[in-house]
Amino acid sequence: MGYFHTRNTANLIQVTASGRDGVRASVAYDRILLYFQAARTQQRRIARLIKNYNLFPSDPARRTALSQIFTEIHFYFIAWKTIKEMFEVLSHSSGLSCIKPLLSRHKQLLNHYGDGRDTLEYYRDRLPGGARVQKMSAPWDLGNLHGTDLSFGGLKWDVGPSSIEKLKTVVKQLEREARPEAEAKYQSLRNTRKASAIC
Secondary structure, three states: OOOOOOOOHHHHHHHHOOHHHHHHHHHHHHHHHHHHHHHHHHHHHHHHHHHHHHHOOOHHHHHHHHHHHHHHHHHHHHHHHHHHHHHHHHHHHOOOOOHHHHHHHHHHHHHHHHHHHHHHHOHHHHOOOOOOHHHOOOOOOOOEEEOOEEEEOOEEEEOOHHHHHHHHHHHHHHHHHHHHHHHHHHHHHHHHHHHHHHO
C-alpha cells in the first residue's frame, strides 16, 4: 500500500472497501460529486429560462419558453435521481457507517426529486387515458410553472435556487462525514499491514 496516495475520498473508499464493493463505492462517490455539478449547471439554466419566460408578454413565446424550461427541469431531476441511486450504492458497498444515517436523513428529499424524474420520464403514462392517470390527484395538471415551482398531477417541486442549496447541503455533509471515516479506515488498514510485515 506504500504506492497509494490519499488524494481524494473516492480513492480512500476504493482501497478500504473490499473487491468489487470498493470499485462500486468509489465510482458512486465520484458520480455523486459529478452529478451535483451537473445539477448546479441545470438549475442555473432553469433560473435563466424562468427569468426570460417572465419577460415574454405573448402567449406563443411563453409557450416555447415553458417547453424549454420543462426540458431543463427533466435533466435537473435526472441529476437528482442519479445522486439518490449512487447514495444507495455507496450505502451498500462502501463499508462507511456514516452513509446510511446520512441517506436516511435526506431520503425523503432525494425520493421527492427522484419521483419528479419518473414523472417526466414516463410522461406518456400521465396523459389522458394513460396507465398512471388514476394515481394523479390532479390529472388535468400536465405541467405548470408557479414562480420557481413545477407542478404536475397535483405534486410540486421547487426548481429555484433553494432547491440546489438543499442538494448542496446533502453533498457537503457527505464530503464532511465520509472523508474522516475513510481516512481512519485507511490508517487502520495501513497500520495492520505494517504490523503484519514486521511479524
